[in-house]
Amino acid sequence: MHYMLCFRQTDADFALENDPDASKAYWGAWMAYVGALQASGKVVSGNGLLPPKTAAIVRIRDGKREVQDGPYPDTREHLGGYFIVDVDNVDEALEWAARAPCASTGSIEVRPCMTPPDTSALA
DSSP: OEEEEEEEEEHHHHHHTTOTTTHHHHHHHHHHHHHHHHHTTOEEEEEEOOOGGGOEEEEEETTEEEEEESOOTTOSEEEEEEEEEEOSSHHHHHHHHHTSGGGGTSEEEEEEOOOOOOOGGGO
16 A cells, blocks of 8 residues: 655754755664665655755635745744655554654645546446
């Protein structure tokens, strides 16, 4: 079964990416985690994301497009990246999530992926 692991990081986590004193440890922890996950053969796909200040939120209100540029001050954690993993059950997905470096400062949302509906009867 496929699960999405959504890595939510704090502003402080994102700041570590480019901190001259802390970035080596930050990236080392992530590379170890990513390497272990990839070596397990469970990765279907995934990407890291650029910091929240590069994002935008789009809404349609009263027929008009509204765009809110990041970052979003009302949010404590920001989506930092994700993996789609193919695991046997939710417990295995939760085990991989708990190993992520951001588990101790942010959070990881674990969500089952939807299988496409059978639309053959609609054709």
